[in-house]
Amino acid sequence: MSAPNKSYDPVEVEALKPEEIERMRDEALAAFAAAGDLDELAHAKVAHTGGGSPLALANREIGALPPQAKAEAGKRVGQARGVVSKALAARQAELEAERDTRVLVEEAVDVTLPYDRVPAGARHPLITLSERIEDIFTAMGYEVAEGPEVETEWLNFDALNIAADHPARGEHDTFFVEGRDGGEGTTRAEGSGGGSGVVLRTHTSPVQIRSLLDREPPVYVICPGRVYRTDDLDATHTPVFHQVELLAVDEGLTMADLKGTLDHMVRALFGGEGMKTRLRPNFFPFTEPSAEMDMVCYVCRGESVGNPDRPCRTCGSEGWIELGGCGMVNPKVLVACGVDPNKYSGFAFGFGIERMLMFRHNVEDMRDMVEGDVRFTRPFGMEI
Template identity: 60%
Template sequence: MTSPNDNEPAPPAALDAASVERLVAEAEAAFAAAGSTAELKAARIAHTGDRSALALANREIGSLPPADRKDAGRRIGQARGRVNAALASREAEIVETELAQRLADERVDVTLPVELGPQGAAHPVTALIDKIADVFVAMGWEIAEGPEVESEWMNFDALNLHPDHPARAEQDTLFVEPRDRSLVLRTHTSPVQLRALLERPLPVYVVAPGKVYRADELDATHLPVFHQVEGLVVDEGITLGHLMGALEHFAREMFGDIRLRWRPDYFPFTEPSVEVDLECFVCHGESVGNPDRPCRTCRSEGWIEWGGSGVVNPRVLAAAGVDTDRYTGFAFGMGIERTLMFRNGVEDMRDMAEGDVRFSRSLVGEAR
């Protein structure tokens, strides 16, 4: 006579204790054999994925008699826990090993000599502007600025340049369209004189380096866009002697021990006006009257024109509302590119406009 349990199906072979232990051992061995993150990933999918033997065995628990499901479920759950623990342990080992290897591979010996890439440099004109600013700030002066698009009144009328003055013609000045707006690209930094007098309380000691524009052709000695430095002093008791002392100090800072020559000249915004010449820094005057030693730099004249200067015209002071019975002043203006040519022996102004970093690197140290 048979018992009631004789007709119940036998448990699937994958759920018996020996089979489950074997699956755990196979998973642990596969994890231990994995030598990289990629190999471990393949082993993880094979032994813990949805199609792994343990996952399939877990699905077969439902086919067991109710009395056997609890033990089978505990057995499979413990097995999967051991597999996951082995996977996490091996993953930590591989990550640590790969990190150590990557650090070793990427290690850089900072004591080894290296070939540095080419370095940039400040433009020599910019460096010289900074140098000039330092010279005058050390004297107690201030740096002044003004717009590059200026009104005709500021650029010409307030500086005593009458409407028929040749500098106001289109062959010299760049006008901003439409013409009836009376705006120009400033032709000199002198309008900053007026703005300084209008914006600052007296006395005024300012220097104004900046960009200016002329309708000039680009050649070895001319640029349509270049830089000037304007100096202005307005105070009580200022004379031409104060101007000469300031410019002599400025010249020594720019060129070292050099002589200056003062020549009478005419500028609408100064009266009296003087042109400042530098002693030729090539021949030092020895070429004058000496045909055996001609000098191309000064054309055997012994002097080189540097810039214009003079006592501020009272009309300019009056245009800014300054009491001309109480205050006087002096002003000067020099080309920065021209100064750079004299300091560093640059023969062609076009080199300053082409943006070649080799030119900048060759001069920037000297410009300072």
């Protein structure tokens, strides 16, 4: 058995020679000094301090040396690696300071400059929704009709078969601009007939009457607009709100046409083939037969009904949400507009756009729509 090789000189290992260690150290220092930014320094760091760097590989050679030779070789390599680490830290500090100084210069904001930027605006969501509804029906061949907001009682009430003693004609529900005697500010609602008084329209139905008076059937119009009621402003009511009403008068129209039109509308507004409507019997002076229209809940699609494991806050687990009134046009209304009820029939419906906005976008307080706060309108954007 041979004796230990006590005369083995570590400098005979090429990677551990003093000149080689110095060369590796100097190359690392030069690479760090040449790095122009932090990204280049990161690459140099991996190349000269990583596990595959020359100094790391030389350090591995020490393990093959005899015990009496390891100390000197380890000291030599350790000193070189220490110098490299200090140089790396110093250069990194320099480059970070340069970066921070450059950012302060390049991204500086002169707060004394005049403010000339126009803040991002937004269209009011009621207008956007109204126009979307108009688009749905104009695509079906309907015409958008408009009329004045100050109307005669005859157009607002009488032509719609609303009797003189109907509660809607009282001052508790209607803003009267001019009474029968022509006195401004009078709120009497007595009598009927053309020119009996001037009111702020309580619905957009007068536009339907004007459309029938101005056009020969067939008539297909949609009537959006602002209306007025003597309601107090609260979370669910406002004295000024928006309605959209539809009128179709043609030969052979039936409740089936009305139902199909309603179904198409709710599918277009709320999406999904599962959306549908239902009609519940009701009474309105201007339609006969009349109905309240409901749409299936757009959140639960009716699946919350009788299902305690899946309650729905939107519809109260009833499965349906009330939209508004509808029905076949009363023949008396057709006669008042000069349309032959024996030849023509029609259907109509109407609903509040504010209420529809609350449904579609989970708006909880109607006052947000009228207070003019841009924080309410901006999330709806600039959809045109």
